[in-house]
Amino acid sequence: MRAPKIPEATITRLSVYSRYLMKMKRQGKITTSSPDIAQGAGVNPAQVRKDLSFFGEFGTRGVGYNVEQLNWDVLKILSLDEEWSVALVGFGHLGHAVAMHRVFKERGFNFTSIFDRDPEKIGTKVKDIEILPMEQLEKVVAQNHTRIGIITTPADSAQAIADSLVRAGVQAILNFAPVHLSVPETIELREVDLAVNLEVLTFHMEMQRQGFASSRPANF
Amino acid sequence: MRAPKIPEATITRLSVYSRYLMKMKRQGKITTSSPDIAQGAGVNPAQVRKDLSFFGEFGTRGVGYNVEQLNWDVLKILSLDEEWSVALVGFGHLGHAVAMHRVFKERGFNFTSIFDRDPEKIGTKVKDIEILPMEQLEKVVAQNHTRIGIITTPADSAQAIADSLVRAGVQAILNFAPVHLSVPETIELREVDLAVNLEVLTFHMEMQRQGFASSRPANF
Incomplete structure (x- = not known):
């Protein structure tokens, strides 16, 4: 169906x-x-x-x-009447921004684990959540029955992390790494590229410059 | 037209x-x-x-x-065959992630000014760009003929910043603050809400759970 x-x-x-x-x-x-x-x-x-x-x-x-x-x-309708367990992989500036984003918490997204490869970050805590090494990702995500993984790592490690998340049983992946990921058909994948948004803007600016009326983009 | x-x-x-x-x-x-x-x-x-x-x-x-x-x-087609001067407003974790994003630089987006309200950040440098106080935004953006402003501040200050950017003459705004901004019709506005992406995922997961085939979202 x-x-x-x-x-x-x-x-x-x-x-x-x-x-x-x-x-x-x-x-x-x-x-x-x-x-x-x-x-x-x-x-x-x-x-x-x-x-x-x-x-x-x-x-x-x-x-x-x-x-x-x-x-x-x-x-x-959005299925936000329940709590969603989320694993965050990559705790650079973008990961930090995601983890701290007030709206996620408000909407029932519950960060249950955070992973990074930086030895200086591993073992420190963010909002009571200990940052764990990448090696523990599969085990911890499976144990927590985490359903959503968010990837905020550089592009070159993103596919391997997606594979681990899938093996650990997540049902959905939100990918911020600037690379397209391959996942099984049953996994919901959404990819967000920060730069793409800027390029849609420049396209519309050029349209305006050429004398076309602004076709204000459908945002969000 | x-x-x-x-x-x-x-x-x-x-x-x-x-x-x-x-x-x-x-x-x-x-x-x-x-x-x-x-x-x-x-x-x-x-x-x-x-x-x-x-x-x-x-x-x-x-x-x-x-x-x-x-x-x-x-x-x-995307008008990326030229350099675009960009002002970044807000240098928290998200602002930091945007400023450091390799892809922006590669694609001709040139951060010419960065603004923040934190006295500890003002005066420090990021890739040779000095972080300036908010009070200088209008003057500096106008002087640089900056065409694009990126807002990565909290929601409550975003509208006032957008107003300043418009007065300073930008033609487009990319807004990451989780609030809808009002700008004149002639300004290209694009709003990116990190949480919205997660909510589109949960909607699709629920559809799957209810036995509908995955309607893999059109990503990006």
């Missing part, structure tokens, strides 16, 4: 809407509207309604959405 | 193809093919041909592509 045809961009926007709903919740707002959410996410209101419509009926016509209920519904 | 209808995903894939073409060039390869590029980028060969077809005719039927020529053509 194929997954329902839900555009990838819809999922990423739901994640952004959810972030904004959480902010409204913190601010004590009770109800909201699609124009309101749209403004917070930088899209148009019809887009918000269309994205939500893939998953059912939300809100009440003329009244809007209950912030807490919609936030919960979106979290459920 | 509207920009030609080129899918956003095509641009991001071109950037990935180009990275792989550069690698082949370094390895001394003379010719390549769409299956070859496809494998290096994790897509299918028809996708490679379709993406390139938006921009004209490349390669020779039965022979393939000349690596150096195609690499140059793709760089030109």
Whole structure:
């Protein structure tokens, strides 16, 4: 069976809407509207309604959405109503930024192990998590039943680490190393290349320079 | 006039193809093919041909592509055949990771100024670039005719920084702060949220768990 045809961009926007709903919740707002959410996410209101419509009926016509209920519904759609055990491999500057990112914690992503090859980092602690040597990766990730691995190492070691993560039983890998990884079909893989984002920008800038109207990229 | 209808995903894939073409060039390869590029980028060969077809005719039927020529053509499409002056605002772990990212330098992105608010960082140097106080941002960015600003600060200061960058004359902003920014229509804005990528993964994992075949996300 194929997954329902839900555009990838819809999922990423739901994640952004959810972030904004959480902010409204913190601010004590009770109800909201699609124009309101749209403004917070930088899209148009019809887009918000269309994205939500893939998953059912939300809100009440003329009244809007209950912030807490919609936030919960979106979290459920994204499967963020549970805790996810995450292993972080590579504790350079990017790994550090990921581990410290407030949003990960808020959203139920729980860093259960961190690995690095630098002897000076091994044995030190980050938020009560001891940094372990690479040699322990497979054993520890399997023992913890960790489902997600995040790779923030240089490109040349990323494939071997992905292989280890797969052997240890993870179901998904988020790869920040600037190289394409091969993993079995059953593993969800997402690759983020920091430089690609900059290059999409320069493409659009050149379009503008040539006199084309800005086709503001669909962000996120 | 509207920009030609080129899918956003095509641009991001071109950037990935180009990275792989550069690698082949370094390895001394003379010719390549769409299956070859496809494998290096994790897509299918028809996708490679379709993406390139938006921009004209490349390669020779039965022979393939000349690596150096195609690499140059793709760089030109992405406007990477010139140097881009970039200002980096925020020198925490993420800012550090961005400044040190090998790929940015390789691709003609030239960090001409770095700003932070931490008195301990101000005055120190990173790759010969002195870290400057935030108060100098507008003046220095304007003087350097910097066209791109990268924001890697916490969410709460990001909008004010974006406003300063716009006043200083940048044409594009890459925002890593987990908040949506408002900028004038003429500014190209791209927002990267590290956590969103993880949430797209969990959505797909849940789809798999529910028995749907993996709809491997279109990466990058």
